[in-house]
Amino acid sequence: MIHGKTLEEWLAMYPMLEEVIDAKEVFWNNPSYTSYQEAIQNIRISEDEVRDAAARLERFAPYLMEAFPETSKNRGVIESPLIEVPSMHADLNNSYKAQLTGKLLLKCDNQLAISGSIKARGGIYEVLKHSETLAIENYLLTLEDDYAMMNSDRFREFYSQYSIAVGSTGNLGLSIGIMGAQIGFQVFVHMSADAKQWKKDLLRDKGVTVIEYDADYSQAVAAGRKQAESNAKMFFIDDENSKDLFLGYAVAAYRLQEQLKDKGYLVDHDHPLFAYLPCGVGGGPGGIAFGLKLIFGDDVHCFFAEPTHSPCMLLGLLTGLHEQVSVQDFNLDNITAADGLAVGRPSGFIGRTLEQMISGVYTVTDEKLFLLLKKLVDTENISLEPSALTGLAGPTMLLRSKMGQEYIAQHNLQEKMHQAIHLPWATGGNMVPFEVMEEYYTNASKIQRKLNFKRDDSTSDSNEKQCSVKAKYYIMVLFNGGAL
Numbered sequence: 001m002i003h004g005k006t007l008e009e010w011l012a013m014y015p016m017l018e019e020v021i022d023a024k025e026v027f028w029n030n031p032s033y034t035s036y037q038e039a040i041q042n043i044r045i046s047e048d049e050v051r052d053a054a055a056r057l058e059r060f061a062p063y064l065m066e067a068f069p070e071t072s073k074n075r076g077v078i079e080s081p082l083i084e085v086p087s088m089h090a091d092l093n094n095s096y097k098a099q100l101t102g103k104l105l106l107k108c109d110n111q112l113a114i115s116g117s118i119k120a121r122g123g124i125y126e127v128l129k130h131s132e133t134l135a136i137e138n139y140l141l142t143l144e145d146d147y148a149m150m151n152s153d154r155f156r157e158f159y160s161q162y163s164i165a166v167g168s169t170g171n172l173g174l175s176i177g178i179m180g181a182q183i184g185f186q187v188f189v190h191m192s193a194d195a196k197q198w199k200k201d202l203l204r205d206k207g208v209t210v211i212e213y214d215a216d217y218s219q220a221v222a223a224g225r226k227q228a229e230s231n232a233k234m235f236f237i238d239d240e241n242s243k244d245l246f247l248g249y250a251v252a253a254y255r256l257q258e259q260l261k262d263k264g265y266l267v268d269h270d271h272p273l274f275a276y277l278p279c280g281v282g283g284g285p286g287g288i289a290f291g292l293k294l295i296f297g298d299d300v301h302c303f304f305a306e307p308t309h310s311p312c313m314l315l316g317l318l319t320g321l322h323e324q325v326s327v328q329d330f331n332l333d334n335i336t337a338a339d340g341l342a343v344g345r346p347s348g349f350i351g352r353t354l355e356q357m358i359s360g361v362y363t364v365t366d367e368k369l370f371l372l373l374k375k376l377v378d379t380e381n382i383s384l385e386p387s388a389l390t391g392l393a394g395p396t397m398l399l400r401s402k403m404g405q406e407y408i409a410q411h412n413l414q415e416k417m418h419q420a421i422h423l424p425w426a427t428g429g430n431m432v433p434f435e436v437m438e439e440y441y442t443n444a445s446k447i448q449r450k451l452n453f454k455r456d457d458s459t460s461d462s463n464e465k466q467c468s469v470k471a472k473y474y475i476m477v478l479f480n481g482g483a484l
Contacts (some may be wrong), residue, residue: 002330020318027403047294053230070114089104103421109426109427112430114175115174116235118284121249122247124248138257163234165237169192171427173195187209192334242349253291256440264480273292280348281362285425290353306390316345337369338386369389373440374448388428388429440471
């Protein structure tokens, strides 16, 4: 029995579950999706709260420039480029026969300062907000002060009596750990079995206490929550339920709006925007989707992207059970190379808040993630970690799947697709060590060869050596700013 029903009963209610359980790629249209005006009536988070978050980040800009000089070029604003990727656009059409028209843009959160992933938005924001609250409550700071003064021994000594805990598969822990330690907090990051070793090592180098688990993300979060409950001076950042994380992510939409305007890209009734958002527990994509809806309303269509072995948000929305259901309930193992998305149970807060705003969810195999990783390096010299490639699979999934075509027809988008903007959100990659990225590329090349032809044993070793040499060349180019 699964939540009171047999598997056969679940399959009769939702036939797509058969493919989901078999870890096949699916594209699902959300039947609860409705107009922006109707959906916003059921959401208790306001636009004023998002603007308040944006204002807080502006107050911290002087501090960020002092503490992290790499943010100076953007005046202390942690923001990523928006770029067109025409060569990748052509490759998707050639490789997947997608007939992708309009524009293909990439939101490069892999280049975000400080922690190199989308988590630099929500995670850093919540740490900053907590530090501001403590300083104001203890009469060390006012809203009118120059926050650059926080980058001092006086403030670090003050914050050293407080601690922060978080559960993470990797990138959220990086953002909170790096920022929290810089401010002066004692930081404890509870990391699931999926977390990469280099992320653990980097955190420890920053003075963060990393606690490792053989279990998955949910148990790491539970352990962090339990630790914080026993310490009045420990603040727990709850990736599953945090409104502040959500607001930090939502600010990105306002900045994207300005970037689109600056580059002359139009989003309106006749120029739809399709956003493809990699999804783990749901906080990052949820916050960004909410922000995009506040700005663009019905002219933006937000799809969440998940690995085929970890489709927790899809299961939560499809069944209506939200956080009550896990991928393990349906015999999926939650094991994926997309470590940032290796989450077995979705955020009920995100699922319930946005269940009428999310256009749909699709899933991607690890093999396709690696193939897309290689294609993006080969065509654009852009290097992402596997989880960030789920977004790039979105346009072809939308255009080539039956349900994707149904979505386009249902919303009368057929005649607008040639003027559409397709926006995969690249969620991480720039902090991946050279040797790890080389391994990703080599693995992708092996997968590509298996798809292209069969090799006999006499040529296998030679091909693999050639692949390794090519991987080193491409990754060296990337790590040297595009030139050797």
